[in-house]
Amino acid sequence: MQPPYYAVIFTSVTNESNEGYSEMAQKMQSLAQGQEGYLGMESARNEIGITVSYWKSLESIRSWKQNLEHLEAQSKGRSSWYKSYTVRIALVEREYSFDLE
């Protein structure tokens, strides 16, 4: 992707009880894909989880944050799944890649 664009860096620690979590994560990923300004998403998890989503503008991030189903997921996340999380909103200024193929 051609900078500048935005990244939302979401780092989290989940509880032991994570019933319904991965279904919800999947659902939110599909929902985000349909949002205006969505550019992509990458996730990895072992001790902590890191999800980075990419967006055209602050405006598109704001709309996604306020999406009704997403608001419900956020609320459920705080009440059931997450021990802690941090959200960072960052302007990607530079990007470079290495690819063997």
Place this chain on the structure above:
Amino acid sequence: MQPPYYAVIFTSVTNESNEGYSEMAQKMQSLAQGQEGYLGMESARNEIGITVSYWKSLESIRSWKQNLEHLEAQSKGRSSWYKSYTVRIALVEREYSFDLE
């Protein structure tokens, strides 16, 4: 941490042969911690790896990128461990957290 500060978002796909990789990752993490301007680092890996490191300034990121031992690790990474990777340099503008404790 109080924004503004910088995040380096490193996403990677490794080869099947990863001999020596986790030792090197560990060593680079220790080395980064001693760098001027280093603020922190978070990592997670399953299908892909995501490492986000945090820095005071572009200057501190540049110094870390040019560190001799780190240059060797980067070279070894391209020749042996990584199938592909992307580096994104991003200015963190906002940060907020949730913590149950």
